Amino acid sequence: MVRKPATLKDVAALANVSRATAARALNSYGYVGGETALKVQAAAEQLGYRSNRLAQALRNGQLPIVGCILGDIQNPFFARIAHDIEVIARERGHNLVIGSSEEVLQLEISLLGSLQSLSIRGFIVAPTSADDNGHLQQLVSNNVPLVLIDRVAEGVDCDSVVVDNEGGARKAVEYLITMGHRRIGLLQDDMRIFTSRERRSGYRAALSANGISLDDRMIAVSQSTVEHAVDATIRLFSQKAPPTALFTVDSLMTQGALLAFRSMGISIPHDVSLIGFDDFNLATFTDPQITVVSQPVSEIGRVAARLLFERLSGQDAPPQKIRFETKLVVRGSVSRHSAG
Known part of the structure; x- marks a missing residue:
């Protein structure tokens, strides 16, 4: 005969x-005297009792x-x-549900709606659009803890962790x-994405500051995948007067450009x-190694998670807007260009 699991x-x-005292002793909330707590814990061990923390969490919301x-x-x-x-x-005793937009x-x-229906406590989101963000504004209005990561969204006043995209692109x-280049190509993704806007803005600012006119023929738009970046690069460099240099806005596009070349x-x-x-890892395995704008990726996720758990613990301070600096890492993929 199968023995029934012990109950509270x-x-x-x-x-x-009482059951209430046993519950407090086993779940570490409220006060229970030391001797009583030891008696409850000993009884639980003797009976092989295991609390259902999931059920408790669901009851408590x-x-x-x-x-x-x-x-x-x-x-x-x-x-x-x-x-x-x-x-x-x-580390904080939570599980993470990850969705890819x-x-x-x-x-x-759709993903955000599905996760909300599961009574998930808070969210970290890299918003797809810088403008269409009513769903994110609704979260903030409902006091759901929200941290935006890598990108910000217009009109959404919450914690965010980004890098200086414009400054990095400009550098x-x-x-x-x-290095003598004036026909500088840009391989970018969709302009509704915050990072794409910022990096293109840095590209344009650098050209303008140096008296170089913006030439749309030097710009190719691609989805942020290796395969699409290959096609976009081939189109860009099949022109009669192609760029002498190329700036790509993320690592997948850089890899696509390498394959296209x-x-x-x-x-x-x-x-x-x-x-x-x-x-990216392959940047130092190629010959030559690839010059990159490096961002502190090892810090970004950790800081965003820290901000989220501070909100979950009840912190009610104004939203923190954290912006990391980038660094130009010069390797061997840029040479001096002489006009003529």
Whole structure:
């Protein structure tokens, strides 16, 4: 005959205390005298009692789960962020549910709605759109803890963790200009994404500050995947007067550009110079190694998770807007260009 699992009532009876006292002793809330607590714990151990923390959390509306909706989870940048958030969540006794919006607004909205229906306590989101964000504003209005990561959203007043995208892009393009380049290509993704807007703004600012006119023929728009970046790069460099240098706005596009150059027989840095935004493992395994704008990816997820758990613990301070600096890491993929 299978023995029924011990219940809280059984523990209370064996310890000769009320169920409420047994519950307080086993779940560490409220006050229970030391001797009584020891009696309850001994009874629980004798009976093999295991509390159902999930059921308790559901009853209290405090399910120990937080949600995280990022862009393409296959992107190494987002994968590292998800890992770091999960580490912090685990340290705080929470589980993490991760969703990938694939940079599709309606999918982001759908994922957020589904997670909200599970009574998840708070969210970390990399918003797909800088403008269409009523669903995020609604979270803030309902006092649901929300941290925006990598990107901000217009009109959403909450904690955020981003980097200086515009400044990083400007440093990269200005470096190319100091190396003699004036036909500088830009490989970017959808302009509704905050990071794309900021990095293009830095690109334009660097050109303008150095008296170089913006030329739309030097700009290619691609989805942020290696495959799409290959096609966009080939289109850009099949022109009669292609760029002499290329700036890509993320690591997947940088990898796509590298594959495109190889297929076209274009040599780096002899035929074209290359700088990518965001460092990645293969950047130091290529020959030459790739010059990049590096962002502190090891800090971004951890800081966002810390902000979220501060809100979950009841902190009621004004929203924190954290912006990390970037660093231009010069390697071997840029050469000096001589006009003529």
